[in-house]
Amino acid sequence: MGWNGRTLAVLGALGAVAFVVLAGPVGSIAWSGVPYGVVGVFCCVATVVGIRRHRPRHAAAWWWVAASHAVWSLADTAYYVLAAFGDTTFPTVADALYVLGYVPLLVGVALLVRRARPNGQLGGLVDGAVVATGLGLLGWVLFVGPVVAGRGDDALSHLVGGVYLGSDVVLVALAAHLVASSVRLSRSAWLALAAIALLLVGDSTYVWGAVLPGWAFTALSLGWLLSNVAWSAAALHPSMADLSDREAPAASGMTPRRTGVLLVAVLLAPATLAVMQLLDLEADYAVALASAVMSVFVVLRMGMALRAAAASLLAREEMRRALEHQATHDPLTGLANRAASTEHLARALAAARAGRAHVALLFVDLDGFKGVNDAHGHRAGDDVLREVAHRLAAAVRDGDVAGRLGGDEFVLVLTDVRDVEDVLAVAQRVVQGVAEPIVADGHLVTVGASIGAAVSDTASEPAALIHEADTAAYRAKARGRGRVELYDHALRAADAEVTAAEAELRAAWPVEGLVLDLSPVLPPPPAAPWPAPVALAGQVRWQRRSGRDLEHAALVAAAERAGRTGDLGRWGLHEALRQQRAAGPSAPPVWVPLLAAHVAGTHVVDDVAEAVSAHGAAGGALAVRTCGPSALATPASLAHLRELRSAGVGVVLEGLTAQGTALGELHAVPATALLLRSGDLPEESLLVLFTRSARALGLDVVLDGPPRAEVAPAVQALGLPVVQQTSGVRLPAPR
Template structure:
C-alpha cells in the first residue's frame, strides 16, 4: 500500500499529455475562421450599399437637370402662345378683347418670353453636360417649335402640341431617372424622398399646363374647336387635381411641411380658383387686365413651384449623399473593426493559452498552504475565474474579524466608520452589510433632502438668491434687530428697465442669462452682511443693515444702477438694461417687513415715472400717496356694494352701412358726493388688487343682462348685436374666470356668441395661463378681441396662432397723420382678414378717417364720430336705425 509521502509525490509530479495551451488555441482558432468569413461578407454588403447610394445620388442629380429643362420649356410656351395671339387681329377680335389694350401689354409679354427663352437655354446647357444625346434631340425639337412660333407657320394649337410633345419627351426621361434612384438597394428614407420629389414634379408639370390650356380655350377660333379646346382644358384640370391630391400622400416630413406651406399661398389658391373650369361659364371672356393678372400670377406661382420642386429634389440629393457617406463609413468601420477583432483574438488566444497554466499552478500552491493551516494572503493573476477563486480564499481568513469589527461599530453608533463601507463575504456578512448600509443611507438621504428642501423653499431657482418669502423673513429679522439696537435698516427695491424687450427680442433663455448676470453684479456691490433677493420677474430687493445715513443708501443705489447698466453679453448678444431703485428706510419701530417693502416699491415706481435709471427715497409725499390709494381701494369696494357703479355703452357700427353691430361696455363710477370719477383714476387702483375681478364680474353681469333686455324689447331686430366687455389681465389669469363668464351668460339668458371679451395683447402673449383660459372661453362660444392692437409687442405673424377672433386697431394709428400710418392700418386690416379675423377700428373722429377705413374694407368702427359712451336707456334708442354721425 503506498504511503502518504508517495501519494504527495505522485500528485506533485507533472502530468504527461498535450499542454493546455494547445487545446485553448484550437478552441479559439475555429471561431476566428468564421469571424474572418463573416467580416468579409459584411464588408462587401456595406460596399454594395455605398454603391447603391452613389447611384441614387447620381440619378437624383440627373432628374433635377431634366426637371429644370422640362419646366423652363413649359414656361416658355405661355409667352409664345400669348405673343402669337396678341399679334393675330382675328383672334383678338374673336375673343372680344380691346386691341389697343392688348398691344399695350405686348412689350411686357415679349420681354418675358425672351427671359424665359434664356432660362430654357441655360437649363438645356446644363442637361447637355449630363445627357448630351437627349439634350441634342430635345434641343432640336425646341428650336423647331421656336421657329414655328416666330414664323407663325402652323396653327396655334399645333404649336402648343409641339411644346407638349417636347415636355413629354423630357418627362419620360425624368421618370426613368427617378426609377433609377428608386432601384433596389436604395435606403428607405432616400426612396421616400425621391418618390415625394417625383410626385411634386408631376404636380408641377400638370400645373404649368393649366394656363396654356385655359388660354387655348379662349383664343382658338376655328370652327367647332372651342368645344374641343375647352374639353382639353377640363381634362387637363382633372389631371392637375389628381396630381395635387397625390401630394397628400407625401411620406417625408420635410416635404410634407414644404407642400403645406406652398399649398396655402394666396397665388396658388387664387390661380386654382381662377383656372377651375367649373368656375368659368362657356363663352366667358376675361378682360386684358385679367389675362395679364393671370399670367403674372402664374409667373409668381412658377417661381414658388420651382422652389418647391427644387427643395424636394435637393432634399433627396442630401439624403442620397448622406446615405452614400454613411455606407462608406460603415464599410470602413466594419473592415477596421473586423481586422482589429481578428488580430486581438489571435493575440489573446496565444497569451491566454500561456497564462492560464501559470495562473492555475500558482493558485494550486497557495491553496495547499491554506489547507495546511497557514492563513496566507491568497491572490491570483490570469482569467477572472482564477482571480475570483484566489480572492475568495484570501477573504475567507479575514471574514470573521471584519464582521466582528462592523458589528462593534454599529453598536457604538459610529456610522461614519470606514469599515461599514466594505462589503462582507458570505450570507451572514451580506445580511449584516445590507442592513448597516440601509441605515446609513436612510439617515444621510433624510439629512440631504431636508437641506435641499429648505434651500429650495427659501431661494429662487434661477439666480439662487433668496426668494420673496425669504426676503420678507430676512427683512423682519433685520427690523427686529434694529428695534433692539436702535439702528436703521434699509431696503432697496430694484426694478429693471427694458428687460421685457430682452425677452421679446431675444427669448426667455437669453432673459434668464441676463437675470443671472444682474444678480451677480448686485451681489458684487454689497458688504459682507448685506443681502440681495429676487422677488420674481425683473424685481430684486437689497437688504442693508445697519444703516448710518440715508445718503449711504442713495450712494449704494447709484452704484447698483451703474453696475446693472453696463452692457451684458448673453447668448452672443450685447444687451443693455437699466434699473430704477426705490429706497425704503425703517425710521421707527412701527414699520413691518410688508410695509417697508411696499414703501420701497412705491419709491421705485416714482423713479420709473421720473425718467428711469435713477433712485428715489420713500418720503412723506409717497406715504400720503399710499394712504390715498388704500382709501380709494376701500371706496371702490364700498361703491360696488352701494351700487355707485354704472355701465355706459359706446356703439360699434358697420363701416359700410353705419348700422349698429354692437356695443362696448365701459364702466363708470358715480361716487357719492364727488360725481363721476375718471376711469384712469380708479381702474389702475382696482387692477393692482383683487377688486378688479369683482368689478369685471359686475360689468359682465350688467352688460349681458342689458343686451338680453334689448334683444327682448326689439323682438328679433337686435339679434345680431353684440356686447364687448373688457377683461383685465388679473381676472383672465384667475382660475374662476371661465365659470364667471358662463354664470353671467346663464343668468342673463344671452347666447354665448353675442358676448365679446376684450383683452390686451400684452396679457395674451406673456401669460400662458391666460392663453389657456382664453381657449376655454372660446369653447363656451364667446368671441375674443385683442384690444389696442399695435401698442404692444405682438407681431402680425403671431395672429394666426393666437386664440382670438377680432382685432381692434388702437386709436393712435387710426387718428395719426404721420407718413406710413395709413399703410400700416391697411396692413393690419389685410393681415387680420388673411387669418380670418374681423377688424374694429377705434377712435374714429372724422369723415376722412371713416373714408380711409371704407377704402380698406374695415369691418367695424367706433369713436366719437358715431357716438360717445351713453347710458343704457339712450344707447338702446340707437337700435331703431343707422347711427347719426357727428358730421
Template sequence: MIERDPHGLPRSQGGFLDASLSVGGHNLGQTLLELRAILENATIGIMFTRNRVVSRANPLCASMWGYEPDELIGLPSAALHPSDEAFAELGREAMPVLAAGRTYRTERPMMRKDGSLFFCRISAKAVDPRYPRQGTIWIMEDVSEDRLIQDALDKSARELAGIFETSPIGITVVRNARVVRCNRRFEQLLGLPPGAAMGLSVERLFARGDEAAALISNTYDELLAQGYQRGEFLLLRSDGSEFWANCSGHVLDPADPAVGTVWLVEDISRQKAAEAQLKRALEQQETIFDNAAVGIMLTHNRTIVRANRRLEEIFGYGPDDLMGRLASVLHPSEEAFGRVRERALGAIRQGETFIIEIPGQCKDGRHIWLRVTGRRTDQERSSLDVIWIFEDITERHLAERALVQARDELEQRVTERTAELATANAQLQGEIFERMQTEQRIWHLAHHDALTGLPNRALLHDRLGQALAQAERKGRRAAVLFLDLDRFKSINDSLGHAVGDELLKQVAQRLGGAVRSVDTVSRLGGDEFVVVLNDMICVDDVVLVAEKIIAALGPPVRVDAHDLRVTPSIGISIYPDDGSDAMQLMKNADTAMYHAKSLGRNNFQFFTASMNDEAIRFFNLENRLRAALDQGELVLHYQPLVDLRQRAVVGMEALVRWNDPEQGMIAPGEFIPVAEETGLILPLGEWVLREAMRQNRVWQEQGYPLLPISVNLSPRQFRQRGLVETIRAILAETGQPARLLELEITEGALMQEVGETLSKLEELAAMGVRLTIDDFGTGYSSLSYLKRFPVHKLKVDQSFTRDLCEDREDAAIAAAIIGLAHSLELDILAEGVETAEQLSMLMGYGCHKFQGYYFSRPLAPSQTDTLFHPSSILEGATDWGLVASP
C-alpha cells in the first residue's frame, strides 16, 4: 500500500518519490512533485472533494477556513457552510452544471472553524463528469473585503441617488451643451414631463434665444477657467412662460472638461419680484421726498446727511450743497442754534414731536421765519438721528408784524378792534392746532388697523425689524406668534359682519392685555393677528405668553345677546432659530399655525423644518386634487349594507376614491382632510351626491332592485348654506325619490348650532331623505337632543367593533348603543365587521344589520352582481339560525 501525504499525494518511505518511477515514458514522480509544489504554493485555495468529504486541500485553503491541513482532510463538506440548508442549496445549483462537464461559479458566504463567516468566490469542476465518484476540484478565493467595498459603494450610490431625486433644487448634468441627466425637480422647473429633458439642448432653456449662444460661450469660458460658475439667468418653461433662475455650475472633472458639468438650478422669480417691488417702493419714496411741498432734512448728531430740493430752495442752496454741513448753518448764529437745540433735545430724546417757530438764515444772509417740526427716527439707537420738516412762514410772520405796526400807528382804534383781532388770532391758532392734529391722525391711520386700532402690516414690519435689531444687539431672542381664530368664518357668515367686527375688537383688547407694553399686537386682516415678543431670554418665556393668550380668549365673548366662544390656533417662530429676517419668520409662523389647526385647534405649535415640507406636500396635494375634480379622476365604490334577518342587501354606502394616473387608487384618508381644510370638500361632496344618485338610476334601468344609497356629509358640507336646495335639485335632476337617499352625519357635526341643525334636519326629513348618525358613541351628544332630531338610524362605530371580542369596555358600549337604538325605535347598523366572532356577539346584542369586509369590500359599480348578491355570506346566514323574513 502507498503512503500518502496530508494532501493525499503518494510519497516514498523517505518522503520523496522515486525519480526513476515512470509511466508511458513520463517521469511520474517528477510530475507529482510539480503538482504538489503548485498545490502548496498556489495563491488561491484548492480543494478536492469526493462523496461530499474533503479529500485534498492546499495550505492556503485550510488557512482560509482556519484549519490545519491535516484537520481539513476527511471533513464533511457541509461543515464548511453556514448551514445544512446553504450546503443543500449549493448542491442543487452545482450538480447539474458539474454533471454536464461545465465549470460552476458562484459567490456565497462560508463558515470558518471558529464559526465566523466570510464571502468566498468559488469555481468548481468535476474531475470526470462521466464518473461522479472521482470527485470535484474546487478553486476558492476570499472576497470578503471586495464585498464590503462593493456594499459600501452600492450604499453610497443609493444615498447619492436619493439626494439627487429628492432635492428641492433642480440638478442637471450637461455634456456637449446637452442635458444628459437631471432630477425631477429640474423637469418641473421647466414644466416638462418625466424624461422629456434628456438630450435637450442647453440653448433651448434660455428665454432670450439671440443672447443664448454668446451667454453660453462666456459662461463656459469662465467655468473652464475657474472650475465653477454662478449667475442669474432668465429661463424658458415648456409652456412659453419665463422665470428667473439662480444657476451654479461645476466641472465634473477639471482634468477632463469633456466629461461634462453639473448645474444646480433654483427658481428665484419670487425673490426677483420682491426686489422689483422694493425698488419701486424706494423710487416712490424718493419721489415723495424730492417733490414734497415742505423742506425735509435728516441729521445725524447735528450733521446734515440728507436734504430735499425744497429745503435747498428755501435757504437758497444748490443741489447737495448742504450735505455734510452742521445744522447750525441754517440758524442766524451758533448761540441761536444752541438755544433751539437745548429746548429740542429733551422732547426728542423722549420720542416726542418737537415743534417751534424760529428765524432762519439763508445762504445769502437773508433771515426768514420757519415753522420747524422734529422727531427722532429710531428710539433704540445711541446716536441721535432726527427728521426735520421746515415750512417757510415768512409771509405770515411779516403779516403779523404788520398787524403790530398798524396797531401802534392806529392806537386810537385798538379798543374797537381788539375783539376782532382776538378772534382772528384764535382762528389762526386753531388752524395751527388742527393742522398738527390732522398730521398726527393721518400718520395714525396710515399705520393702524381701522377696526381694532392695532398696528397694521406696515407698522408691524417696522416694529418687527426693530425687535430683530434689538435681539441681535443684546444676544436675545425675539418671537413671532401668528394667530388665527378658529371657525370665525362660521360666526361671521351666520351672525353677520357687525357681530364679527365687534368680536374682533374684543379679541384685540384681550390680546393687548395678555402681552407686555413693549410687545406688539397687530391685525393683518380678517381674523389673523400677529404678536411680536421683544427681548425674550428663553423659549419658555414664549410658551408662557402663548398659554396666557389661549387663557385670555377662553371665556365667552358677549356680543348682541350672543355668548361667542373663539379659540386661537397659534404658530410660533423664534429669532434667530427659525429665521434671520422678518419675512422668513412670518412665513414660518404662518406654517406652524396651520400645523396647530391640523392638530385640533386651540393650541400652539413651534415651527419645525418638517412643517415646511408638510406645507409643500399639502399645497401639491391640493393642486392635484383640484385638477382631479376637473379631470374626472374621482370614482365611487360601493359597500353593501346587509340585513341577516332578511338574508338580503338592504342598501349601499357610496365611498369616494381617487384614481390618480401616477399613484393609482388613493384612499380618502389621505385627501379628504386636505379637501376639508381648503374648502374643496364642498364641490367634492356635491359631486359624490350627484354621482351616487346617477349610478342608482343606472342600476334601476338595468333591472336591479330599488335600494337606498348612503352618502357621508362632512361637517363643513352640512353647515353650508343652500344644502337642502342642492339635495332637492340633485334628486330632481337624477329622477330619484328622496327615500332612496340616506345621509350619514357625524355626531359632532349635529351638536354645532343645535337650533340651525334641527331646522335643517327637519327640512330633509320632510322631503323623505333618511338620516343616519355616523360614528355614534365617539362624540359628546346629548340624549335630549338625540330624541328631538328626526334621525332614522344609528351606526355603531368601527372603533368599537374592532376590539369587541377583546375589550369589555368596547363590548359594553356597543351593547348600550344597540339597546338605546331599540329603546328609541331607531334602526341600528354595526360597521367594520370583519370576523365571525364579531358578528356573533353583535347579533347576541340584538343587532341584525351589518357592514364590513366580512361581507364585502367596497367595490366598483362594474361588479354589480357581487354588490347586490354577496352570495357566499348571505347563503351562510342559516349558520346563525336565521330565516328570511316574509
C-alpha cells in the first residue's frame, strides 16, 4: 500500500490496542473514545489525501465516503461525551448522527457499484433487490425481531434499530451486486468490501451486546474503527481510480457466480422456515412476505433474462449477417466482391445446365479511370467507382448480379439468357450509361467502358467464362474502347491458338518462325514526298509451322503465360540490332519491344548491354519500347530504365494518355519519347499543353497510328511524328 498505507495500518493497530486497553482493563468508556476519535479523523483526512493524490475522474463516490467518515467522527465524539456523563440510553443524539452517516456511505457505495457495472443497470438492481430481500429476512429473524421483542413498546428504539439493520442490508446487497457483476475486483475493491464486512461486525453489537461478555463486546466494537481504516486504505491505494473511473468489464448475463448468489438469497426464505419448524418456533409472517417479494423479483428477472437472451440471439444474427455481407461485398461500392461474384456465377451455371438455359457474363473494364485518379485524386476516383457501381446495379434484372473484381474491373452475371442479341443490348446500354458525366469530388468527369461478353455452353466453368469475357474486353479496348465485343468462335479459336502457342513456348526455346516487323516513324506533313523515317518501331510475330500465325499482341499473351518474356525480349534485341547493322550506318534507331515483366527483372540492363556489345552498335542506335503505366508503378522498372538512359539507350513509353498523365509526373519519367495511341488523343487544347510540357522536359511525343480528323490539324501544327501501321517491313540491305 506504500508508506502512507503502512502508516495508516500502524496507526489503526495502535488505536485498536489503545481502545481495547482503555475500554477493557482500564474500564473507561469515555477515555476509550480518544483513540477512536483520533483514528476516525485521521482516516477521514487519509481518504481526502487519496482523492487528491490519484485524482479519479469520477471522484464523487469517494467524497461521499469521506463525508460518511466525517459524520461518524462527529457521532463518535458525541457518543463518548455522553458516555462521560453516563447518558448512553439507546437511542441517543449520537445515534441520529450514526444513522445520518449511513446516507453518504450508501450513496458512495452505490456510485462505485454503478461505475463497475455501467451497463445493464436494471438487471443488476433486480438482482440486488433479491439479495436485499433475502438478507432482510435473515436480519429480521435473527436480529431485528428479537430486538423489537426485547425492547417492548419503545417505538423510537424499534425505528432506530430497524434503520441500522435496514441500512446494513442495503449495504450488503450493494456489495453482493458488486461481487456478482464484476469479472475482476481490484485491490481497492477488496479493501472496500472488507470495510463493509467490518462495519457489519461492529453493528452486530446492537443485537448481541446484551448477551455477550464485556471483552467480546469490546472486540466487536473494533469493527467500526477497523472499517474506517479499511476505507481509508482503499482510498489510498492506486487502484481506487480504477474502481471509480474504469468501465470495468462486467460479467455478461447470468454468470455462475451471480447465479450462485441469487440462489442462496432465494433459498434463505425456505431455509429459514425449515429451521423454524425444526426448532418448533412460532411462524413469522415475514417469511411469507419475503417469499412473495422474491418470487415477484425472480419472475421479473426471468423475463429480463429471456429478453436479454432473445436480444443476444438477434444481435448475433445481425452480426452474422453483417460479417457475411462484409465477406461477400466490396466495401467501397457495395457490389458483390470477386469471391461472391464467382460463387454466384457457379450457381447460375449449375442452374442453367439443369434448365437447359444459358448464362452470360459481361466483363466491364473502365476507360479513362486512371486519368480521373491522376487529375483529381483518389477521392474523385472512389466517387466514380461508386457511381458506376450504382449504374451497373440499376442495369441488371432481378436475379442477375453486378460485382466488382477489383480496381476498375466489374462483372455482370446475366441468368436465363435466351438470345445473344439481348446480352449485347444490355452491354450497349451499360456502355451508354457509364459514359454519362459523373460528379466526382466536385469535378464533372467522364469515363468509358470496354465490355467483353461471353455466353456459357453446357460445359462452361466459372473461371473459363471469366477468362473468355476478359479476353473479349481486351479486344474491345484494342479496337478503340467504349465498345462491346463478344467472345465468338473467331476469338475462341484465336484464344485456343494462344493456349497452344503457350504450350509450345513452355516446351522449348528458342523457337523457329519469329519475325521482327519494323514500322517507320515518319514526320508529319509537310515533308518530302518520300520522307526518311526518324525511327523504326518494332513488333515481333510468330510464323508457326503448325497452327495459325500469332500477331504481336497474341504472342505477348502467350509469352507472358509461358514465362518467356525475357527470352522474347532478348531475341528482339539481337534481331533488331542484326537488321540495323545489315542496313548500314544510315539506318535509323530501332524501337525494340520489351515486356513489363522483363523490364522489371534483374537482367534487363545486362541483356541490353550484351546485345549492343555483340553487334558493335552505339547506345543511341537502340531504344526499348515498354508499357508506361507498368514502368511508372514499379520502382524496379524505373531504376532499370534510368540505368539504360544513362548508357545512352533510348526509352519509349507506350500506354500513357495525355489526359491520364499528370504533368507533374512527366518530370520523373525516364524516357526519351512518349507513344500515344491515336484513338486516345484528347481535345486540341489539352494535347497542345501536354506536348509542350513534355518537350520542355526533353521528351518527344509520337502518335501510334494516324490521328482522328478533328485533331489532325493540331497534330500537324505540333509536328508530331506518326508510326505508320504497316506489317512485314524489314530493313533493306545496303547497296
